Amino acid sequence: MTSWANSGARDLHLDLRTAITPRTRGAREALVYALRDAIRSGRLLPGTMLPPSRTLANDLGVARNTVGEAYSDLVAAGWLASRQGAGTWVVNTPTTAVQARPRGTPGIPTHNLMPGSGDVSQFPRNAWLTSTRRALTNAPAEALRMGDASGRIELREALTEYLGRVRGVRTTPDQIVICAGTRHGVEVLTRALGGPIAVEAYGLFLFRDAIAANGARSVPIDVDDDGAVISELDTTAATAVLLTPAHHFPHGVPLHPGRRSDVLDWAHRTGGYVWEDDYDGEFRYDRQPVGSVQGLDPDRVVYLGSASKSLSPVLRLGWMVLPADLVDPVIAAMGGQQFYVNALSQLTMADFINSGAYDKHIRRMRMIYRRRRDHLVAALKPLGIGIRGLSAGLHLQLALPPGTEAEVMRRAGEAGIGLSGLHVLRHPDAGPDVPEADGVVVSFGTPAEHGFPAAVDALCRVLVGLTR
Numbered sequence: 001m002t003s004w005a006n007s008g009a010r011d012l013h014l015d016l017r018t019a020i021t022p023r024t025r026g027a028r029e030a031l032v033y034a035l036r037d038a039i040r041s042g043r044l045l046p047g048t049m050l051p052p053s054r055t056l057a058n059d060l061g062v063a064r065n066t067v068g069e070a071y072s073d074l075v076a077a078g079w080l081a082s083r084q085g086a087g088t089w090v091v092n093t094p095t096t097a098v099q100a101r102p103r104g105t106p107g108i109p110t111h112n113l114m115p116g117s118g119d120v121s122q123f124p125r126n127a128w129l130t131s132t133r134r135a136l137t138n139a140p141a142e143a144l145r146m147g148d149a150s151g152r153i154e155l156r157e158a159l160t161e162y163l164g165r166v167r168g169v170r171t172t173p174d175q176i177v178i179c180a181g182t183r184h185g186v187e188v189l190t191r192a193l194g195g196p197i198a199v200e201a202y203g204l205f206l207f208r209d210a211i212a213a214n215g216a217r218s219v220p221i222d223v224d225d226d227g228a229v230i231s232e233l234d235t236t237a238a239t240a241v242l243l244t245p246a247h248h249f250p251h252g253v254p255l256h257p258g259r260r261s262d263v264l265d266w267a268h269r270t271g272g273y274v275w276e277d278d279y280d281g282e283f284r285y286d287r288q289p290v291g292s293v294q295g296l297d298p299d300r301v302v303y304l305g306s307a308s309k310s311l312s313p314v315l316r317l318g319w320m321v322l323p324a325d326l327v328d329p330v331i332a333a334m335g336g337q338q339f340y341v342n343a344l345s346q347l348t349m350a351d352f353i354n355s356g357a358y359d360k361h362i363r364r365m366r367m368i369y370r371r372r373r374d375h376l377v378a379a380l381k382p383l384g385i386g387i388r389g390l391s392a393g394l395h396l397q398l399a400l401p402p403g404t405e406a407e408v409m410r411r412a413g414e415a416g417i418g419l420s421g422l423h424v425l426r427h428p429d430a431g432p433d434v435p436e437a438d439g440v441v442v443s444f445g446t447p448a449e450h451g452f453p454a455a456v457d458a459l460c461r462v463l464v465g466l467t468r
C-alpha cells in the first residue's frame with residue numbers, strides 16, 4: 001500500500017509494499033521499517049513532525065493502534081520522540097553519531113577577505129522583516145502577477161528620491177529599470193547596445209565575462225592614480241565604456257574631475273555611453289562624497305547600482321538609471337517583461353528606503369567599516385606595505401614587491417585566507433603599456449565582526465618577511 005499522509009499542511013509519503021520483506025510479516029513491522037528507512041536515508045530529517053496516528057492510519061488503511069504501536073517502537077529505539085500534546089517527531093538516528101560541523105563551509109575560506117560582499121552577518125533582519133510585512137500587507141493584488149517590465153513603480157519612485165539625495169543622480173521613475181544586480185545590468189546593456197565595450201584594464205573579470213557571453217568584445221584602457229585613462233578611448237571603436245568612477249576597483253582611486261569631463265566629451269563626440277558602476281559609492285570615510293557622473297550628464301550616462309554591498313548579494317536587487325532613449329531598447333533586451341526580480345522584494349526595498357531604515361543601516365555600517373579599515377591599516381603599518389583606496393569603499397589594495405604575489409596567494413591559501421590577487425583582475429588583452437604590478441585586494445567589509453581581528457592577524461602573519 002502506498003499513501004500520502006497529510007498532517008495539516010504536511011505530507012508524508014510511505015510505501016508499505018516495498019517495506020514488506022520476509023522479516024516484516026505485518027503492517028506494524030512494515031510501517032516501522034518504512035519510517036526507519038526514511039529517517040536513515042535522510043528523507044525525514046531530525047525535527048520533522050509526523051502525522052497524528054489517526055491521520056496516518058486513515059491514509060494507509062491500517063488500524064490506528066498499528067500506527068501508535070509503530071510510533072512507540074521507534075520512540076523506544078530512539079528514532080522518534082513524542083510528548084503528549086506536542087505530537088511525534090524525528091530525532092537523530094541512534095546508530096549514527098551526529099557529525100560535527102566542519103570549521104568552514106566547503107569553498108569558503110576560514111578568513112574571508114575576498115571582495116564582493118559586505119558583512120552579511122550585519123544584515124538588518126528585524127528592519128527588513130518589518131518592511132516585508134508592511135509591503136506584503138499593502139501590496140495590491142496585481143503585484144502578485146508579472147508586472148511592469150521596468151519593475152515596481154514603488155521602488156522606482158523610492159530610488160528616484162534616494163539616488164538624487166545621496167548620489168546626485170538626476171532621473172525620473174520612468175527612466176529606472178530594475179535588474180538582478182550590476183552584472184545582470186551589464187549583460188542587458190550589452191545585448192541592447194552591442195560592442196565593443198571599453199573597460200578598465202584592471203577590473204572585475206565577471207563583467208568582462210558577461211560582455212563576452214553576450215556576443216561583444218571588451219577593450220581595456222589603462223588606469224593610473226587619476227583613474228581610467230580616458231584619452232585611450234579614442235584609440236578604440238567602443239560604443240560604451242564601463243567605469244567605476246567613485247572608487248575604482250581594485251585600485252581604489254576616484255576618477256579625476258578633468259577625466260570625468262573628458263569621458264562625457266568622448267560620449268558626445270562619438271555617440272557612445274558611459275556605464276557608471278557605483279558599486280560602493282555610499283561608503284566614504286576621509287573625503288567629501290564623490291557624486292555620480294550621471295548627475296553631470298543624464299543623457300549619456302547609465303547609472304548602475306545594487307544592494308549587493310549595502311545589504312546582501314543574494315537579494316539580487318539592482319537598478320539601471322537610463323538615458324531616455326535607452327529605456328525601450330533595454331526593456332526589449334530584457335525580454336519585454338520583468339522576469340528577474342520578484343515584486344515582493346522590490347516592494348520591501350521600497351518600504352525599506354521610504355521608512356528611513358536604509359539610511360540608518362548605511363550610516364551604521366559606515367561607522368563599522370571605518371573602524372575596521374583603521375584597524376587593518378594600523379596592523380599593516382609595521383610591515384611597510386603600500387596601501388591604496390583608503391578614503392572610501394570596502395577594500396584596500398596592497399602593493400607587493402615584484403614577483404611576490406604568487407607566493408602571498410599560496411601562503412594565504414595555506415592559512416585559510418581568501419584574497420584576490422591583482423593578476424586575475426588584469427584584462428587578458430592589456431598590452432605592455434599597462435604596467436603589471438604585484439599586489440592583493442583585501443576586503444575589510446566581508447568578514448563577520450567577531451572574526452575580523454583574527455583575519456587581520458592571519459593576514460599579517462602571511463605578509464611578514466615578504467615585504468622587506
